Amino acid sequence: MAAHRCSRCSWLLLVFIFSFYVSAKSEEATQANDEHASVVDNPQTAAETGKQPSEERLWEATQVNEAVPIDAAAHKQDFPVPGSVLTPTPQLKDDFKEELVIRPLQSGDIYASFQFRTVWETDFTTGSKVSHYRLFPKSLGQVISKFSVRELHISFTQGYWRTMQWGQPYLPSPPGAELWVWFQDTVTDVDATWKELTNVLSGIFCASLNFIDSTNTVQPSASFKPLGIANGTDHRFLRYATLPREIVCTENLTPWKKLLPCGSKAGLAVLLKSEKLFHSSFHSQAVHIRPVCQDWQCKSTSLELRQTLNVVFDLHTSGQGKQEWSLFKMFSRTLTEACPLASSSKIYIDVTDNPQEEQFELSPATPLLSQAVVLGDRRTFSVYDLTQQVTFGTVRSLNVLIRWKSTQGDMLRPLLHAERYVAGYGLQTGEIHTLMYNNHPFRSFPVLLLDSVPWYLRLYVHTLTVTSKGKDNKPSYIHYQPSKDRIRPHLLEMLVQLPPHSVTEVTVQFERALLKWTEYTPDPNHGFYVGSSVINALVPSTVAMHTNITQEQPLFSNFFPCKEESSYFMRVYTEPLLVNLPTPDFSMPYNVICLTCTVVAVGYGSLYNLLTRSFQIEEPNPGLAKRIANVIRKMRGVPPL
C-alpha cells in the first residue's frame, strides 16, 4: 500500500510539472487535486485493460486502486476548494461538478447525459436568513426557503425513453413534465404552499406548471420516498403531479441553463445548443434538489442541486448513412475548457461493450479508464478530464469522435421494463393494461406500481386483476384513493411480486365520463393524456452495489441511494396514454338551451293548463251569418234567431 501511495505521489508530481509546462493558464491547472490522480492511477495498467482479454485480474487491480480516491475525497471535503475565482466566504462551502456521459446504444443511437451538481453546505431550515449566494442559483434558493421545501424534483421530457432499444437511462423521467416535492414538517397548509410553489416554478422554468392543480396532484403513500436524507416520511408532506401533455422546447432550456454557475459560457454547458438538442429522439432535462450528508458521519447536511440533461441522438437520420459521430456533429460545438468554477469536469464514454475496439473506434484516444457500478452492472468508461489541459491537445479543443466498425452486438435486456395500453372499443368503457416484464432468469423481486388516472376515466377497482404466468398474483399491498369529479384524480398503488422470467399484467376497467363542453381542450378529438404509471423496484444486482453514498463516484451512478449491496433501486415509467372521450356537439349550446327550455315551458304550460282550466257545458256556437243576422235583428228590435 505504501508503495502504491509512493507511486501515486510521483505520478501526481509528474502531472503537476507537466501541466505547468504545457499550459499558460496555470491558475486552473493548479486546482488539480487528489481526485484527478484517482483516475490517472496507473495509466499503463489502464491502457492494458483495453488490450488484455483476461479482464478479471485487471478489474480487481482497479478495485484496489478505487479504494484510494475514497479517503482522498473524504480528506478533500475538509478544506474548501482552493484557487476558485471568486473569493469564498468562510461559512459558504460550495462545490460544483460537471460531467457528461456518452453511451453508444446498440440501436446505433447515442445517449448523452449531462449532470451538473452543486453542493452547498447550508441549511435553510434553521431559520437564519441566507442572502449570500455563490454557486447555488439564488432563484431556487429563495424558492426553497420561502416554501420550506425539503426535496424538489422536476423534469421536462420530450419523447419517450425506449427501454427495450436503449436499455435503462441513468435518470428516468416520464414524457411531459413531472414535479414532486417533499415539504418540511413545519408547513401547515401543504396544498396552498404546493399551489403557490407550482406557480412560482412555472415562472422560473417558463413551463405550464401552473396547470398543476388538485385534479392532477396525488399524495403517493409508498412511492416517491425522499431521495436525500430525511427523518420523517409522512406522505402528507409529499405532492406528486405530472403533465403528460407538456411540450418541452427552447424556452424551458434557457432558464434551465441560467441556473448553472457558468451559464452556457464555459464548460460542458457550451454544448447545450437548442437547435441540436431538440433535433433528437429523446430530450429530458431535470432539476433535483435534496439534502445530502456532508460526510460519512452525516452529522450535518448540505443542499445538493443536480441539473441533468439527457438526450438521445438519432444519428441514422442526421449522419447521411455514415456510422460516425463526434461532439461537433451532435452539438455543433467542441469543448475548449472546463467551467472555471467547477472542481471537476469530466467526459465519460461507456466502452464496456467495446473492450477491443471491435465495435467502434474512439479518438482522440484517452489513457484514462474508470469503472463504476451503474444500474446493477459494472461498466468501464474512458474518461476525458477537462480540467487537464493535456486533454485538449495542441489544437486547444476537444472533439471526441466515435467511428463505428460494426453494428452487431447484443444488448443486455433490461431486467425490468414495462408497457401500458388502453384496450376496448367504443366511447363508453375501456380497460387499462399494464405489463411488467421481469427478465431475471431466476430471481423474483417486488415492484411498487403507481397509477394516477384523471377523474374523467372512472376506474372500477373491483375489476382490478393482476396475473402473472396465467395465475392470479394477489398484490400484497393496495392503496386506492377513488377520484372526486373535478377535484382529485384516482390514485392506485400496489406492491406486486414479479416472478422470475415472467410478464405480469395488471388490468383495470374504466368508464369514460362526459365532460361539460367548457372542460374540453381546444382539440378534443385529439384525446386526453393520462400520465405514465411509475414502477419502483429493487432489482437484484449482479455486482455488489456501493452503499456508502458519500463515497466518491461518478455523478451519474450515485443518484439513487442504495441501502443494500445485493439490489439496486430502479424507477421505470410507462408510456402515457392517449384516450378519446365522447364529445358533445360543440356548435350548438344555444340550440340545446333553447330546446330544453322549450320542453320545460311546454311541460309547465300543459300542467298549468290542466290546473287552471275548468270544464263547463258550452252553448253551440252560432255561425257568422247567423250572428250578423242577430245583430241586425237586435238593431231592429226583433228577437234574435
Next chain:
Amino acid sequence: MAASLTLLVIVAVTIRAALYRSSLAEPIAERVEVVSPITAWKRVIEGLALLDLGVSPYSGDVFHETPLIIYLFHFLVDYAEITFMLADVIAAVALYMAVKDFNKQVFRKQKFALEANRYPADCLELIRSPTEMHYIPLKVAMFYLLNPFTILSCVAKSTCGLNNAVLALFVLTTIKGNVLLSAIFLCLATYQSIYPLTLCAPAMLYLMQHQYIPVNPRRASFWWFVVQYLFMYLGSLFVIVCLSFFLLGSWDYLPSVYGFILSVPDLTPNIGLFWYFFAEMFEHFRLFFLCVFQINVFFYTIPLCIKLNPEEHLPGVLRPAGLFSFIPSFMAPLDLRWKRQLQLLLRHNFALQRSADPAGVGLFLRLPEEGAPPDLRAVPEEEGRLGGDAGAEIKTLRGRNSPGTLRTNRGGKPASSDGADSYEDI
C-alpha cells in the same frame, strides 16, 4: 285469477332467469338506457369493493347508492339475481292487489252514482263494466312483469327495481288505508331517491278520505291527521338516516347520495334530459337552471292535489305528482314504467287527463331522443312498448269523445295536441 297471476309470475321469472344465464346479460348491464349512474349494478359492486379495501365508498364519485343498499348487498351479493327477481315479483303482486282493491272502491262508487242517476246519459259509455274491471289488475301485473324495460332493468340488476318494489308497496298500503305502513314505505322510497317526497301530499289526502276525515284546513281533525302522518313519515326517515350513519360511521353519504341527485355533477348519458342540457350549459347559468329544473319536480304536487280529487283520481294524482318519473336528474327507464301502470287505472277518466299528460310525456320522451348527439349512446324507443294497450286506448277514447259534452278546447292548444299525436303515432 290467482292461478293466472301465478302463471304470469312463473313466465316472468323464467324469462329473467334465462336472460341471466345468456350472454346478453353483460351487454345489457352496460347500456346507459337501462341503468343510470345511481342505479348501476356495476357501481354497487364497486362500492362493495371499496368497502373491502377499507376505503369509504362515498369518498369517490362512483358509488351513489344509499348505505342500506350496501348493507343489503353485503349479505345478498351472491344472491343478487334472486333478489332482483323477487323485487319485481313483489312489485307486480303489490300492484295487482292495490289495483284490485282500488277497482273495488271505484266500482262501488260507480254503482252508487248509477243508482242515484248522477251520470248524464251520453257518458254512460265511459262507465266500466264488471268484466273490464276484472281483468285490469292482471293486466297491470302483466304490463309490469313482461314489460321489456322491466325485464332489461332486472337483468341489468338496476337497483331501480328495488325502489319500485318499495313504491308499489307504498301504493298498496295507501290504497288499503294502512297509515303507518304507508308512511314507512314512503319514507323508504324517499330515502332511496328524494323524489317520492312529492307523493306525501296525495297519500295524505287519499288516506284522509279513506278514513272519512274532511279535507278542510279549518278543521282540527285535518291538521291532526297531517301531523300524525308527518310524524310517522319524518320519524321513520330520521330513524333510517341515523341507522345509515351508524352503519358507516360518517355522514359522507348525505352529500354523495342526495347532493349528487340534486346537483347532477355526473353527465353520463341516460334517457333523461339533464345530462344533455348541462353538458352544453354556460357555467354561470348552471345553478339557476338546476334550481328551475329541480323545482319543477316538486312544485306541481300541491296544486294537483287541490285540483284533482285524490280519491277519484288517486292514480291521476300519483302520476303527475310522480313527475319524478321523467324530470329527475338521473332517470332510468324503470321510472317511466310508473306512468304505464297508473295509466291503466285511469281508463275511465282518461278523457279528462289526456290533454295534460301525453303532451308532456310525449315531448319529454321524444326530445332527448331527437336531440341526442349521434356519436353518443342512443336513447331507446320507449314508444315501442306502448302499442299494446295504453296508446290504442287513447285513440279510441278520443274518437268516442270528440262530440261529447266534456269537450276540451282543442283548437287553443296546438302544442299539446301535437305532442299527444306524435306520441301515439310512432
